[in-house]
Amino acid sequence: MSASRNLTPLLSTLLRRWPASAAAAAYAPALRSYATAAVAASAAGSSTQTASRRTVSLGLLSAGFAATCAFAAPTSSASADSSSGTTPESVLNKVRSTISQMPGMEWAAPTFHVVFVLGGPGSGKGTQCAKLVEEFGVVHLSAGDLLRAHVKSGTEDGNMVKAMIxxxxxxxxxVTIGLLKKAMLESGKTKFLIDGFPRNAENREAFEKEDGIDIHFVLFFDCPEKVMEKRILSRNEGRSDDNVKTIRKRFKVFIDQSMPVVNHYKGMGKVHWVNSNRDPEAVYAETRKLFENF
Ligand SMILES: Nc1ncnc2c1ncn2[C@@H]1O[C@H](COP(=O)(O)OP(=O)(O)O)[C@@H](O)[C@H]1O
Ligand SMILES: Nc1ccn([C@@H]2O[C@H](COP(=O)(O)OP(=O)(O)O)[C@@H](O)[C@H]2O)c(=O)n1
Structure with missing residues (x-):
């Protein structure tokens, strides 16, 4: 039986076991693309499998399903989830144990491939990421954009983020890793540019503890502070933090807290340094070369 024909009954079985909320239906496309990726991965590895026990790599499918359950929109079903003590981890464990019990199926951890995009405020991270998305079809996740969207939720957490920004x-x-993971799972894709994260040692150490994430390299955009300040002041995106007083604070945080992260990865030989004090096309001509094998 072809791998894709196996898929539909499997998805139905999973969904029947834990009836999804209406909001979860919104995650169905992401779930389906994880499943397709998982089947493709299993087909690629099929020569190493025994005929009697066909092993299907279901990690991505499971991750998608966990997202479906765990991150269902904050409706009444979500509050039912929290009152019954359901957490993303408990859903994932349930998916894992059910898959392990299915004949011929085996759990495999999902792998997400990540490039961290770092550089001072206004160094051109977002500008270059947009070009990479267009050419290479990778997913761009800006930690700052996710946090700004979270502020709009009006929750207690959102208000705390607003004050910090x-x-x-x-x-x-x-907070930030929760938003990043949710966006990764919802995307249904496996290759990501994570822009503006990790921003300090605490961000980095926590992210490195996450399972199934492969950090390929760090792309660092280097630009003088004076140039970055001028760019931000004419950015005109209506950002409350794009004013001289806050910009100066951001530069200090960048030097004190973010540069040690860059230097940490530099020590591991993982940093690609790009001079972004040139016109955007010249910066991109150098940047794109790093993605030919990603
Ligand atoms: N190489 C460049 N030369 C001149 N201006 C640039 C360049 N790259 C980006 N910009 C502009 O500078 C501002 C900040 O760029 P952005 O990509 O938002 O930076 P970051 O994401 O690092 O904060 C934007 O208005 C952008 O259009
Ligand atoms: N990993 C992150 C990224 C951004 N942020 C917050 O979001 C603000 C804006 O970050 P950003 O990456 O969108 O913008 P730039 O400072 O790079 O222009 C930062 O100054 C932080 O307050 C954060 O707290 N943690």
Missing amino acids: AEGKIVPSS
Whole structure:
């Protein structure tokens, strides 16, 4: 039986076991693309499998399903979830144990491939990421954009993030990593540019503890502070933190907290340094070469 024909009954079985909320239906496309990626991965590895026990790499499918359950929109079903003590981890464990019990199926951890895009405020991270998305079809996740969207939720957490951004402070990783993971799972894709993260040692250490994430390299955009300040002041995106007072605080945080992260990865030989004090096309001509094998 072809791998894709196996898929539909499997998805139905999973969904029947844990009836999904209406909001979860919104995740179905992501779930389906994880499943397709998982089947493709299993087909690629099929020569090493025994005929009697066909092993299907279901990690991505499972991750997608966990996202479906764990991150269902904050509706009444989500509050039911929290009152019954359901957490993303508990859903993932349930998916894992059910898959392990299915004949011929085996759990495999998902692998997400990541490039961290770092550089001072206004160094051109977002500008270059947009070009990479267009040429290479990777997913661009800006930690700052995710945090700004979270502010709009109006929750207690959102208000805390708003206050921290206004001061140029770094939001705790428990919030930022939650938003990044949710976006990764929802995307249905496996290759990501993570822009503006990790911003300090706490961000980095927490992210490195996450399973199934392969950090390929760090892309660092190097630009003088004076040039970055001028760029930000004419950025005109209506950002409350793009004012001289907050910009200066952000530069200090960048030097004190973010540069040690870059130097950490530099020590591991993982940093690609790009001079971004040139016109955007010249910066991109150098940047794109790093992605030919990603
Ligand atoms: N190489 C460049 N030369 C001149 N201006 C640039 C360049 N790269 C980006 N910009 C502009 O500078 C501002 C900041 O760039 P952005 O990509 O938002 O930076 P970051 O994401 O690092 O904060 C934007 O208005 C952008 O259009
Ligand atoms: N990993 C991150 C990224 C951004 N942020 C917050 O979001 C603000 C804006 O970050 P950003 O990456 O969108 O913008 P730039 O400072 O790079 O222009 C930062 O100054 C921090 O307050 C954070 O707390 N943690």
